[in-house]
Amino acid sequence: MKRSLLASAPFAPSALVALVLAHAQTACAPAPSASAPTPAAPASPAADIEADKRTIAAELDDWHAAAAQANEARYFGHFAKDAIFLGTDAAEHWDVPAFRAFARPYFEKGKAWTFRATKRTIRLAPGGQSAWFDEDLETSSLGPSRGSGVLVREDGRWKITQYDLSIPIPNERLSELRALLEGPPKPRSKERYKEVYAKASALAESDLPGAAKLLADMVPEAKTHPDEDLEFWLHNELTWLHWAQDDLPGALAEVDAMRATLDHGTLSPDATATLRLHERWDRAYILLEMALTGPRDKRTKALAEANAARTSYETLAKARDDRDGLTALDTFFAVRLGKSKEALASAKKVDLTQRGDVQDLYIFQLAYEAGGDKQSANAARTQICRAKNYLMRPLILHRGAKEGWRC
Structure with missing residues (x-):
């Protein structure tokens, strides 16, 4: 049953009269004009x-x-x-x-x-x-x-x-902070590395041990940054500095250090996999060189290790579609194992004018030389001589001089 509004209102009579009058006045009041300001939004409860x-x-x-x-x-x-x-x-x-x-x-x-x-x-x-x-x-x-x-x-x-x-x-510490900010900035590791790398690249033209020391001296600092790839690249560069000096055990030790850096670093999985391509390629290359220059009675076992490293690289390279690296390593193995026709056929798959990596060019000139294509071998060497000067170039030129060719 409906209750009467008046019966339920908790007001005194005088208050009720006032309410009714107020309601009547509101009902009779003219509507606000369109230009009247909009009332502010009520505050939230x-x-x-x-x-x-x-x-x-x-x-x-x-x-x-x-x-x-x-x-x-x-x-x-x-x-x-x-x-x-x-x-x-x-x-x-x-x-x-x-x-x-x-x-x-x-x-x-x-x-x-x-x-x-x-x-x-x-x-x-x-x-x-x-x-x-x-x-x-x-x-x-x-x-x-x-x-x-x-x-x-x-x-x-x-x-x-x-x-x-x-x-x-x-x-109270602001003056200290201001003095620190206005002083010369301390070079960050990667900024220092660029300077050291440039110096090592120039020094490598005449002093391979000196270039290696410059880079090796940065390794302890790089170890404090496991979230960066700096230590990996230092060991990579030291690998080839040892190789250029015919120190293959030293080169292999640096490859092992590259692997340890990746095993204990905190890089992303994708970055780690990309760097592992370099480590496995270098390992296969160095192990093959060691097998062919080491004791004859241990050659069979050493070659098996080199081939196992090559297979390990190929598995990862195919998964990541690294065709350039595969071609270069296939060509190198064919050259070193005396398969000159296979080496030449592999090298001819490559457009030398599209390759700027001097190590790849070095491998392909070896293949052309072994296959009797002197003209292509000379063309590859000319590209090496004209390449921009980064660390690998003087190392390849050192090796070229030992093999009887110069720029």
């Missing part, structure tokens, strides 16, 4: 604000957890479409695609970074469609840090549209 704050805090906590768990899709799913991330370096002003490209190698390693909020303040804008926050962070890599940012409602969720990561500096 306190309960809604607190619920939004809890939701935002949970989103931010999950965002940080996704980084710690190296979950790339989940981490970047917390960003709004046009989000910006500001890092601690002045150059780190990224939109989402740029930030994702920077961060991907860290996620691929299985561990990105660990940030945990120890204190956080969240405020909502009127209308409840955006919010801003600041948080104190405990981090594994930066020490005590601070983050602040803005979130918006997008696709039914709170998403980060701007995040600014910073490292608070105590005021």
Whole structure:
């Protein structure tokens, strides 16, 4: 049964009269004109604000957890479409695609970074469609840090549209920091490596042991960066410096060091597989040289080891479609094993004008020489002599001089 509105109203009679009069006045009032200003959106009830704050805090906590768990899709799913991330370096002003490209190698390693909020303040804008926050962070890599940012409602969720990561500096330490920043920058490992590599390449023209020492002296520093490929390339270059000096056991030791670097490094699986191609190719090459120059009574076993290394390389090379490397190594084995016709046929598959790698050109000129094609052999040597000067070029020229040809 319906109850009477008047019977259920919790008002005193005088209040009821006033209410009825007020209602009548409102009903008779003229409608607002089209140009009248729109009233401001009413503030969200306190309960809604607190619920939004809890939701935002949970989103931010999950965002940080996704980084710690190296979950790339989940981490970047917390960003709004046009989000910006500001890092601690002045150059780190990224939109989402740029930030994702920077961060991907860290996620691929299985561990990105660990940030945990120890204190956080969240405020909502009127209308409840955006919010801003600041948080104190405990981090594994930066020490005590601070983050602040803005979130918006997008696709039914709170998403980060701007995040600014910073490292608070105590005021009393600012003068020290300024002096550090204004002083000469300490060269980073890769920057130093470029300088050392250039010096070693120039020195290798006249002093192979000196060039090797320059590069070997960088190995201890490179070992402190297992997330980079620097140590691998140093051992690779040292392999061929030993080879150019006819130190094949020393060359093989460097190949073993290349493999150990990959086994214990933290590079991405794809980068590791690419570098393993180089290590296996070098191993097969050096083992064949050792088999053919070593004791005759041990040659059968040594050749078996070289062929096993070659097969190991071929398996990975075919999986990654490394045709250039396969052709060069096939040609080299044919040359060294005295299969001159096979070597010549393999070399003729290659357009020398499209090859800039001087080691490949060296192998192909060996094949042409063995197969009696003097003109093509000379053409390959001319390309070696005209090649840009990087470390392998003087090493090949040293070997060429021993074999009776020069530029």
